[in-house]
Amino acid sequence: MKSEYKTKPRNLIIEYLKDNADTRFTARDILNAVKDKGDGLDRSTVYRNLERLCTEGKLIKYKEADVNASCYQYSEEHESCREHMHAQCSVCGKIFHLDNSIFKSAAKKMMTEYGIEIDYGKSVIMCVCEECREDS
Amino acid sequence: MKSEYKTKPRNLIIEYLKDNADTRFTARDILNAVKDKGDGLDRSTVYRNLERLCTEGKLIKYKEADVNASCYQYSEEHESCREHMHAQCSVCGKIFHLDNSIFKSAAKKMMTEYGIEIDYGKSVIMCVCEECREDS
DNA sequence: TTGCGTGCAAAGGTTTTGCATGGCA
DNA sequence: TGCCATGCAAAACCTTTGCACGCAA
Numbered sequence: 651m652k653s654e655y656k657t658k659p660r661n662l663i664i665e666y667l668k669d670n671a672d673t674r675f676t677a678r679d680i681l682n683a684v685k686d687k688g689d690g691l692d693r694s695t696v697y698r699n700l701e702r703l704c705t706e707g708k709l710i711k712y713k714e715a716d717v718n719a720s721c722y723q724y725s726e727e728h729e730s731c732r733e734h735m736h737a738q739c740s741v742c743g744k745i746f747h748l749d750n751s752i753f754k755s756a757a758k759k760m761m762t763e764y765g766i767e768i769d770y771g772k773s774v775i776m777c778v779c780e781e782c783r784e785d786s
Numbered sequence: 787m788k789s790e791y792k793t794k795p796r797n798l799i800i801e802y803l804k805d806n807a808d809t810r811f812t813a814r815d816i817l818n819a820v821k822d823k824g825d826g827l828d829r830s831t832v833y834r835n836l837e838r839l840c841t842e843g844k845l846i847k848y849k850e851a852d853v854n855a856s857c858y859q860y861s862e863e864h865e866s867c868r869e870h871m872h873a874q875c876s877v878c879g880k881i882f883h884l885d886n887s888i889f890k891s892a893a894k895k896m897m898t899e900y901g902i903e904i905d906y907g908k909s910v911i912m913c914v915c916e917e918c919r920e921d922s
Numbered sequence: 923t924t925g926c927g928t929g930c931a932a933a934g935g936t937t938t939t940g941c942a943t944g945g946c947a
Numbered sequence: 948t949g950c951c952a953t954g955c956a957a958a959a960c961c962t963t964t965g966c967a968c969g970c971a972a
Contacts, residue, residue: 655946655951677936692954697937699952713849715908718962719936720851735911737902746900755891764882765916766873772851772912775871780901791926791971813961828929833962835927854937855961 659695662687667709667724674743676719707732712774714743732771741782748775795831798823803845803860810879812855843868848910868907877918884911 666680677696684691700722703709710723710731723745725731735753737746750770760766802816813832820827836858839845846859846867859881861867871889873882886906896902 652951657946657952659953693936694938694955695953712851715848737896737900737904739902740905740908746902748896748900752892752895752899756888759888760873760884760911760913763888764873764884766875766882766913767919768873769876769912769914772876773910775896775911776905776908777896777902778905783903789926789972793927793971795928830930830963831928
């Protein structure tokens with residue numbers, strides 16, 4: 651891993667991530683937010699930084715059926731997002747970090763019945779959260 | 787729903803779907819496959835047909851983190867792919883249709899611990915299948 | 923004949939890449 | 948000074964759309 655320099659663009663991006671922890675956002679969201687603050691930032695810089703953060707495991711990258719762009723999600727509390735499963739509300743997009751123990755029984759059955767082994771870090775279960783159920 | 791015409795391009799696409807049931811593919815995969823067979827087919831025709839098949843519920847459309855293009859999946863046997871969960875091998879892309887009963891315990895815990903309700907039809911659990919585990 | 927489907931071309935959006943410049947350590 | 952990161956521009960992709968033409972029923 652290359653050493654890392656602290657630069658203004660990078661700080662702006664990190665700042666955005668911290669302000670938007672546990673929600674989904676796209677590269678464009680970051681660009682717009684930074685622009686609204688009066689700062690400038692180039693697309694390629696955003697993409698390169700997001701890419702790096704993903705490689706370092708600090709960020710999750712995924713795609714949603716209804717969204718053209720890649721979505722990202724950052725979480726300060728969860729260092730090991732590659733090791734547990736996530737659930738996402740298909741209405742509001744909120745993300746939940748699921749404890750692997752929940753799937754103990756399911757994992758066993760998936761292995762015996764289908765011969766497959768869960769890849770927890772890459773799995774996202776779609777769901778509807780409490781708030782969104784109440785709203786409807 | 788408009789009435790449906792049987793055309794050569796549409797047949798080529800359907801043929802591809804049947805030859806590639808239960809695997810993921812992109813619009814480009816279809817274009818390439820058809821081109822390799824010596825036939826011609828336009829991008830827009832492929833997209834329009836895939837769109838229609840999705841609307842009719844005969845095809846599932848989804849996106850993967852590592853793949854830029856939309857992925858599709860067709861299954862002859864499973865009419866109700868919107869009602870059960872799927873698992874996909876992150877190595878070879880093979881898709882498995884999971885019986886919802888497997889998640890009985892997990893679903894209960896997700897509800898009590900996180901207040902979330904699984905959306906089976908939209909969920910895809912990433913996994914590694916038996917063959918791919920043996921290969922590595 | 924009617925109207926649906928196709929091919930073509932163009933456009934819009936996302937993401938990547940090469941390169942020279944600028945800035946951190 | 949020596950790298951690393953940035954900005955800019957261009958290009959590569961994916962996907963959608965308008966339109967005229969062709970073809971199935």
